[in-house]
Structures are given as structure tokens and as C-alpha cells.
Amino acid sequence: MTASVEARDRITAPVLDMDPYSVENITSPYAFQTALRDIGPVAFIPKHGVYAVGRHAECTEVFKDHERFSAKAGIGIQDIRKPGDFRVPNRMLENDPPSSTAIRGVVTKYLSPIVIRRWKEHFEKLATPFAEEIVARGSIDGVEDLAEAWILKVFPQAVGIDMPREQILAIGEMRFNQSGPPNELYRKAMERAKPHIEWFEHSVTREAAKPGSIAESLFEAEERGEFPEPGLASNMVRSLIGGGSDSTIAALGHTLHYLARDPAQWDLLREDANGRAKLAFEEAIRMEPAFMVTYRTTTGPVELSGVSLDGDTKIGIFMGAGNRDPRKFEDPDRYDLMRNSTGVHVGFGQGAHTCIGQMIARIEAEAILKALSKLVSRIELDGEARYRPINQMRMLDILPLRFTSA
Numbered sequence: 110m111t112a113s114v115e116a117r118d119r120i121t122a123p124v125l126d127m128d129p130y131s132v133e134n135i136t137s138p139y140a141f142q143t144a145l146r147d148i149g150p151v152a153f154i155p156k157h158g159v160y161a162v163g164r165h166a167e168c169t170e171v172f173k174d175h176e177r178f179s180a181k182a183g184i185g186i187q188d189i190r191k192p193g194d195f196r197v198p199n200r201m202l203e204n205d206p207p208s209s210t211a212i213r214g215v216v217t218k219y220l221s222p223i224v225i226r227r228w229k230e231h232f233e234k235l236a237t238p239f240a241e242e243i244v245a246r247g248s249i250d251g252v253e254d255l256a257e258a259w260i261l262k263v264f265p266q267a268v269g270i271d272m273p274r275e276q277i278l279a280i281g282e283m284r285f286n287q288s289g290p291p292n293e294l295y296r297k298a299m300e301r302a303k304p305h306i307e308w309f310e311h312s313v314t315r316e317a318a319k320p321g322s323i324a325e326s327l328f329e330a331e332e333r334g335e336f337p338e339p340g341l342a343s344n345m346v347r348s349l350i351g352g353g354s355d356s357t358i359a360a361l362g363h364t365l366h367y368l369a370r371d372p373a374q375w376d377l378l379r380e381d382a383n384g385r386a387k388l389a390f391e392e393a394i395r396m397e398p399a400f401m402v403t404y405r406t407t408t409g410p411v412e413l414s415g416v417s418l419d420g421d422t423k424i425g426i427f428m429g430a431g432n433r434d435p436r437k438f439e440d441p442d443r444y445d446l447m448r449n450s451t452g453v454h455v456g457f458g459q460g461a462h463t464c465i466g467q468m469i470a471r472i473e474a475e476a477i478l479k480a481l482s483k484l485v486s487r488i489e490l491d492g493e494a495r496y497r498p499i500n501q502m503r504m505l506d507i508l509p510l511r512f513t514s515a
């Protein structure tokens with residue numbers, strides 16, 4: 110067979126002429142998600158020159174095969190190995206096994222079940238008075254007053270780094286716009302974050318880490334020579350702050366949004382909060398993953414589900430599309446506390462980089478959901494919810510809520 114016949118016989122990815130980064134698609138991604146799943150197992154998006162997957166099977170396959178799909182060029186749309194990108198790479202996530210797993214092994218030690226249990230007990234103690242104060246107000250903004258206020262109360266204690274709201278939100282918006290294309294959202298977020306960059310750089314130093322915290326344990330591990338390379342403790346603290354604050358705020362906001370729109374689900378939670386708070390949170394992450402997309406890069410010309418892909422090209426894993434794939438989930442657009450898709454949905458990733466902080470996110474969210482479920486008989490929308498447009502994130506901006514006390 111000649112080379113030209115081979116080239117002609119290659120099945121190439123169908124073209125999807127949509128922009129997942131338009132403000133319209135960021136704030137309401139469902140039409141894009143459906144189109145991506147329907148067009149085939151993998152598509153090419155010419156607007157950004159990237160491949161994209163939105164079916165559950167291919168999302169999982171790309172996550173799990175670093176031989177064909179590497180994270181080394183970064184998990185954003187831009188290639189961080191090329192000049193011009195000034196983001197500090199995440200040396201665990203933007204890396205492949207075995208190098209990434211060696212780093213991950215050290216971090217995992219300091220997020221052990223004993224550490225998690227300690228913080229779980231502490232968060233549960235804090236949750237009741239926090240919830241009482243919120244419920245007493247009657248009407249609140251579920252984003253600023255609840256999701257942000259709660260996560261920014263508990264998460265900084267566990268990590269051991271102060272995270273003032275204005276600073277951490279500006280830095281988060283910068284990071285999660287920066288992982289998208291250099292559009293207007295990106296430019297505005299960079300401007301807003303500029304005055305806070307010095308604060309952020311200080312917050313990932315040894316001096317900023319509080320005694321008894323996860324950050325302190327990582328710096329101590331570095332001093333004992335546990336990490337395979339120097340400078341990793343600070344890089345890991347950076348990735349815990351970056352990976353764990355906005356994502357959990359977003360996920361808790363989505364959980365409250367679904368529960369407020371469906372009183373039957375709120376009742377299910379109240380009937381068995383100890384068993385179902387976890388499912389309420391997990392189901393919101395399935396339906397609205399905080400991270401809209403993450404990228405890998407083809408390591409050479411590769412095949413995926415019978416489609417030939419060019420080498421050295423980014424491929425976006427659209428987690429929201431995968432998590433609503435009817436090939437995998439029955440009635441996928443239904444928020445249902447009786448469903449348990451933990452470990453199956455892709456909202457925490459899959460494979461070598463699956464979210465290392467997911468237990469922390471869960472104990473934070475479960476503590477507050479359990480406390481609220483004891484105090485509130487009904488939770489309702491008290492106005493229109495709005496989304497905050499961020500390139501990589503699915504996050505609410507405003508969520509007006511009204512509580513009826515139990």
C-alpha cells in the first residue's frame with residue numbers, strides 16, 4: 110500500500126465548529142456538550158486547533174493512557190513547554206508517571222486517612238454554629254455567604270495558609286482563565302490579579318505555612334529529603350491552594366443550587382444526611398464538574414476509538430459532557446441522590462492524576478450539608494442564579510437562597 114493510499118484511508122476526527130470558550134457556552138455548556146458527544150468519539154475544534162472528547166469511555170481512556178496522551182505540555186489549552194507562557198507549571202499534575210507518581214506518593218502520605226479524620230472532626234464542630242448563623246438570616250447569597258464563606262473558613266485551616274477572599278478569588282480567576290485561550294476573560298482576570306501576585310507568591314513559602322498544617326508537613330518532608338527533587342514542597346502547596354479552593358466553592362454552590370430546585374432531593378437528604386450528604390455533593394460534581402475541561406497532548410500520531418490523531422496536539426477532556434453521557438449513565442440529566450457514581454464519573458479526573466484532594470473536598474462539603482439539613486426544612490431559590498464566566502471553570506456567581514427553619 111502506498112503512503113498516499115494510507116493517508117486517504119485514515120479516519121480523521123470530524124470537525125466541530127463551536128467554541129467551548131464563548132461566554133454563552135461557558136455559562137450554559139449543555140448544547141456544546143451534546144454536540145461533542147453526538148459528533149463522534151473524538152472531534153477537532155478548528156477555532157482552537159485542538160481535539161476534544163466528550164463521551165465517558167474516551168474521557169476515561171485519555172485520562173488513563175499517558176503513553177498516548179501526556180500531561181507534560183500542561184493541562185491548559187496552551188503548550189507550557191513553548192515560550193510565552195509564564196504560569197508556574199504544576200510539577201506533579203503537568204507531568205507523567207513514573208516521575209509524577211513519585212511526587213504523588215510523598216504528598217499522599219500527608220493526606221492520609223488519619224489526617225483526613227482529624228480535619229473531618231474539626232470541620233463538623235465548626236459546621237453547626239456556622240449553619241445556625243446562616244439560617245438565622247433567612248435569605249442569603251449561597252455563593253458569597255455560604256459556599257465561599259464556609260470553604261474559606263475551613264480549607265485554609267487544613268492547608269495551613271491564610272486565604273483572604275479578595276486575594277484568593279482573584280488568583281483563582283487568573284489561574285482558571287489562564288488555562289484557557291488568551292481571550293477577553295483571560296485579559297481581564299490577569300489585570301484583576303496583578304495586585305495580588307506578590308501575596309500569592311509569599312503564601313507558598315515555608316514562612317507562610319501554619320504549625321500542624323498540611324503545608325507545614327510538606328515543607329518538613331522536603332527538609333527530610335523525601336521529595337525526589339528540590340523545590341517541590343512549595344510547588345505542591347501552590348497546587349493544593351489552586352486545586353482545592355475555587356473547585357470546592359464551585360462544587361458546593363452547584364450542590365446547593367440543585368437541592369434548592371428540587372425539594373424532593375432536599376427531603377431525601379434530610380431523611381438520611383449521614384448517608385446521603387456525600388451523594389448530594391458527588392451528584393453535583395457529576396452534573397456540573399467544577400473544571401469544565403482539562404487537556405492532554407498527543408505524544409505522536411495516535412489512534413483513539415478508530416480515529417487517527419496527529420501528534421503533538423492538545424486534546425480536551427470535557428468532563429461535564431462525559432458525566433452526562435447516556436451511554437454510561439441512565440437518565441444522565443437528572444440530579445438524583447439515590448445514584449452513586451463515585452469513582453465512575455470523571456469530575457475528579459481518572460487515572461494517575463485523579464484528584465488527590467477529593468477527600469478534603471468531601472469532608473468540607475459533607476460537614477456543612479449535614480448541619481444545614483438538621484436546621485432547614487426547605488431550601489428554595491430566592492431569585493435568579495447566575496454563573497461567573499471563567500474559561501476553565503463552571504462556577505456560580507450569585508445564588509439567592511431562602512431557608513425555612515425546621
Ligand code: HEM
Pocket residue numbers: 184201202203209213348349350352353354356357360394398399400403404455456457458459461462463464465466467469470
Ligand atoms: C470538588 C472539588 C474538586 C474537584 C471537582 C477537583 C477536580 C480535580 C480534577 C478533575 C483533577 C484531575 C485533573 C487532570 O487530570 O487534569 C484534580 C487533580 C488534583 N486536585 Fe482536585 N478537585 C477538587 C478538590 C481538590 C482539593 C480540595 C484539593 C487539595 C486539597 C485538590 C488538589 C488537586 C491536586 C493537587 C490535583 C493533581 C493531582 C495529580 O497530579 O496527581 N483538589 N482535581
